Amino acid sequence: MNAYCAAVDWGTTSFRLWLLDAAGEILAERRSDEGMLAAGPEGFAAILDAHLSAVGAAADLPVIACGMVGARQGWVEAPYVETPATAASIAASACRVPGLERPVYILPGVAQRNASTPDVMRGEETQILGLPERPGGNGRDLVCMPGTHSKWVALEAGRIAGFATFITGDLFAAVAKHTILRHSVADPAAPFDRAGFADGFRAGLGSPAEATNRMFAIRAGGLLDVGAGGDGGSQLSGLVLGLEFAGARSRFGVTPAVTLVASGQLLDIYTVACELAGIEAVAADADAAVRRGLFAAAREILA
Amino acid sequence: MNAYCAAVDWGTTSFRLWLLDAAGEILAERRSDEGMLAAGPEGFAAILDAHLSAVGAAADLPVIACGMVGARQGWVEAPYVETPATAASIAASACRVPGLERPVYILPGVAQRNASTPDVMRGEETQILGLPERPGGNGRDLVCMPGTHSKWVALEAGRIAGFATFITGDLFAAVAKHTILRHSVADPAAPFDRAGFADGFRAGLGSPAEATNRMFAIRAGGLLDVGAGGDGGSQLSGLVLGLEFAGARSRFGVTPAVTLVASGQLLDIYTVACELAGIEAVAADADAAVRRGLFAAAREILA
Numbered sequence: 001m002n003a004y005c006a007a008v009d010w011g012t013t014s015f016r017l018w019l020l021d022a023a024g025e026i027l028a029e030r031r032s033d034e035g036m037l038a039a040g041p042e043g044f045a046a047i048l049d050a051h052l053s054a055v056g057a058a059a060d061l062p063v064i065a066c067g068m069v070g071a072r073q074g075w076v077e078a079p080y081v082e083t084p085a086t087a088a089s090i091a092a093s094a095c096r097v098p099g100l101e102r103p104v105y106i107l108p109g110v111a112q113r114n115a116s117t118p119d120v121m122r123g124e125e126t127q128i129l130g131l132p133e134r135p136g137g138n139g140r141d142l143v144c145m146p147g148t149h150s151k152w153v154a155l156e157a158g159r160i161a162g163f164a165t166f167i168t169g170d171l172f173a174a175v176a177k178h179t180i181l182r183h184s185v186a187d188p189a190a191p192f193d194r195a196g197f198a199d200g201f202r203a204g205l206g207s208p209a210e211a212t213n214r215m216f217a218i219r220a221g222g223l224l225d226v227g228a229g230g231d232g233g234s235q236l237s238g239l240v241l242g243l244e245f246a247g248a249r250s251r252f253g254v255t256p257a258v259t260l261v262a263s264g265q266l267l268d269i270y271t272v273a274c275e276l277a278g279i280e281a282v283a284a285d286a287d288a289a290v291r292r293g294l295f296a297a298a299r300e301i302l303a
Numbered sequence: 304m305n306a307y308c309a310a311v312d313w314g315t316t317s318f319r320l321w322l323l324d325a326a327g328e329i330l331a332e333r334r335s336d337e338g339m340l341a342a343g344p345e346g347f348a349a350i351l352d353a354h355l356s357a358v359g360a361a362a363d364l365p366v367i368a369c370g371m372v373g374a375r376q377g378w379v380e381a382p383y384v385e386t387p388a389t390a391a392s393i394a395a396s397a398c399r400v401p402g403l404e405r406p407v408y409i410l411p412g413v414a415q416r417n418a419s420t421p422d423v424m425r426g427e428e429t430q431i432l433g434l435p436e437r438p439g440g441n442g443r444d445l446v447c448m449p450g451t452h453s454k455w456v457a458l459e460a461g462r463i464a465g466f467a468t469f470i471t472g473d474l475f476a477a478v479a480k481h482t483i484l485r486h487s488v489a490d491p492a493a494p495f496d497r498a499g500f501a502d503g504f505r506a507g508l509g510s511p512a513e514a515t516n517r518m519f520a521i522r523a524g525g526l527l528d529v530g531a532g533g534d535g536g537s538q539l540s541g542l543v544l545g546l547e548f549a550g551a552r553s554r555f556g557v558t559p560a561v562t563l564v565a566s567g568q569l570l571d572i573y574t575v576a577c578e579l580a581g582i583e584a585v586a587a588d589a590d591a592a593v594r595r596g597l598f599a600a601a602r603e604i605l606a
Contacts, residue, residue: 080527111527116506117516118524149483149519165519167482174481179473180452203419209511209549213420216452216468221421224383224414246512 003027005062005302006052007294009287010069011123012036015047016287019055024295028055036068036075044075045100063104064298066290067123070095070106080111080120085160087129091300105301107294110160117251119165123290124151127261128160130292131284142252143259145286146266148173152248164251166244172237175215184219184232193234194272200235201276204242211243241273255279261286306330308365308605309355310597312590313372314426315339318350319590322358327598331358339371339378347378348403366407367601369593370426373398373409383414383423388463390432394603408604410597413463420554422468426593427454430564431463433595434587445555446562448589449569451476455551467554469547475540478518487522487535496537497575503538504579507545514546544576558582564589 002021009016013035019028030051039047048063070078078095094105109122124145131143143153148169154161176185203214218232218239249255257280260270267283274281305324312319316338322331333354342350351366373381381398397408412425427448434446446456451472457464479488506517521535521542552558560583563573570586577584 112523113527113529115529117513117520118527118529119516119520120523120526164513164516165523166515167478167484167518168515170482171478171515171518174477175470175474178477178481179470181470207553208514209546209553210420210467211511211514211550212469212471212474212543212546213422213467213550213554215474216470217420217422220415220423220468223423224416224421226416226418226421240515243512243515247514247516250510250512251516 003057003061005064005295005298006055006057007291007298008048008063008065008069009067009123009126009290009294010036010065010074011067013038015051016290017051017055018291018294019057020291020295020298024292026291030054036071036073039069039075044069045097048104060102062298062302063102064094064107064294064301065104066107066126066294066297070108071122074106076106078106078108080109080122083110083112083160083162084156085110085125086158087296088300090125090129091297094297094301105297107297110163112162114162117164119163121151121153121163121165124153125160126293126297127286127289128153128155128293129296130289130294131259131261141259142248142255142257143261144248144270144281145261146270150244152252154252162252164247166247168240168244172240175240176233176236179215180219181215181232181236184222185236187231187233190231190233192269193231196231196234197238197269197272198276200238200240201242201245201273202238204239204244205246205249205277206242208243208246211239214239237269238273241269245273245277245279257282259284261289263287306360306364308367308598308601309358309360310594310601311351311366311368311372312370312426312429312593312597313339313368313377314370316341318354319593320351320354320358321594321597322360323594323598323601327595329594333357339374339376342372342378347372348400351407363405365601365605366405367397367410367597367604368407369410369429369597369600373411374425377409379409381409381411383412383425386413386415386463386465387459388413388428389461390599391603393428393432394600397600397604408600410600413466415465417465420467422466424454424456424466424468427456428463429596429600430589430592431456431458431596432599433592433597434562434564444562445551445558445560446564447551447573448564449573453547455547455555457555465555467550469550471543471547475543478543479536479539482518483522484518484535484539487525488539490534490536493534493536495572496534499534499537500541500572500575501579503541504545504548504576505541507542507547508549508552508580509545511546511549514542517542540572541576544572548576548580548582560585562587564592566590
């Protein structure tokens with residue numbers, strides 16, 4: 001078997017491994033829910049070995065990993081590199097796990113040590129390294145990575161120039177379950193209401209200052225049977241996404257296009273949001289991006 | 304005893320009763336935690352009778368009540384009156400509780416049936432009726448009523464012209480306890496950090512679009528040991544209040560002064576917020592306001 005390295009995306013609650021050849025092609029693949037939380041301080045090496053054995057990896061095959069495995073609470077802390085970050089600065093700061101015969105490198109996250117909006121990422125920087133070149137890119141691109149904590153990343157000549165994390169998904173869940181809006185978002189399985197979503201989105205994007213009033217208005221509209229009507233969850237979802245897009249515009253300026261690193265339902269909902277905001281969305285697959293990013297880092301580290 | 308009426312402020316979780324003479328002076332007073340939730344559909348009459356007996360009220364003494372006792376889930380629903388609302392329109396829509404010998408009137412709440420920001424209040428309208436005249440008032444006043452759901456009310460020639468509810472306190476609690484910020488707001492008893500509060504407030508007021516990014520920045524600043532530092536709770540509190548003040552400005556314009564219906568810690572924190580926003584705050588006592596408002600309504604209803 002002509003394996004070149006194993007690429008591992010090791011998050012808080014998930015583990016992905018790809019066995020790659022020297023061209024970055026996939027020879028074998030593993031996935032499980034043995035994330036950082038499941039591993040505990042003792043379990044990282046055992047979990048990794050089990051998956052490497054299962055794909056028949058040689059004892060000296062190098063491993064490149066990214067994600068929360070490199071956090072302070074992870075296996076070995078790989079301290080953040082600073083913005084502006086490049087493929088080279090990230091690869092150069094990879095930490096080799098001590099005490100193992102096998103070379104296992106953990107990639108660092110990226111930190112923005114800016115007094116007004118300090119920010120951190122861990123794992124997303126590797127996806128960024130693996131994004132396909134944007135055809136006709138003008139050297140400055142914006143990437144949107146939706147999630148519990150959505151990240152918007154400004155790329156300048158391929159470097160991570162700056163970024164902003166929005167607690168959109170986390171906020172939605174907290175407001176929907178733990179405020180007065182729990183009475184308006186009673187059914188989490190309610191079908192997506194596009195009109196209500198659009199209404200909330202336009203309010204969040206157009207009048208972000210009124211966001212916490214608009215949240216109450218979702219409840220009051222239901223009580224009075226006026227307003228957008230329909231499912232309060234779709235309105236609230238639109239509102240918090242509108243607020244995120246308003247924030248991205250405030251931070252990075254108006255953008256004609258964005259690379260959307262997402263799949264499934266999140267891709268659908270952010271695609272609708274981009275349409276409403278007049279932004280062209282180009283979807284990129286997160287799994288493919290992180291695999292390519294890990295491979296690119298492996299080439300730098302193992303060269 | 305020369306009692307004229309009993310005035311009752313009956314909220315979700317609290318009960319207040321004042322026995323008043325014909326000049327509105329207090330003859331006796333009762334308070335308990337037998338709010339709407341504790342009363343249940345059967346218990347309202349029994350609770351009221353017990354307190355009236357305790358102050359020696361005559362069997363035919365009229366009672367004027369306001370608050371959640373008049374909600375759909377309360378004793379008798381007193382349907383909302385519409386904005387613009389006046390003392391006369393509120394008193395004219397009081398509902399007499401059926402089936403009692405004693406005349407018991409429940410005041411309605413106020414609804415704003417506006418498709419973009421529908422809103423409701425129940426209880427606050429009575430406080431508004433009881434606010435002292437503003438010396439030198441120019442006929443248009445703004446009233447801020449802090450709480451779990453803060454209300455800003457625009458008065459024009461004494462009428463409730465419009466209002467906006469912000470879920471500030473509810474949002475603070477949900478974000479502090481149920482998002483990633485729980486790691487940054489670990490100690491609810493941490494002392495108030497004025498610098499952190501001011502930092503958050505200026506961010507919320509000045510850049511409301513970036514609020515959900517700023518929330519994450521509180522967490523990231525703690526991780527990186529940059530930014531405002533100190534207690535994350537004070538920063539978050541400042542941020543959500545700044546967002547509220549930005550929303551009030553967006554809805555009602557820049558105001559030089561506001562009547563602040565609050566006491567205790569809420570009065571302190573909103574007074575700081577007003578200073579930071581360059582707004583003169585004139586404090587008014589909520590208990591005195593609701594008592595005076597109930598008395599004013601009694602004079603209209605019983606005339």
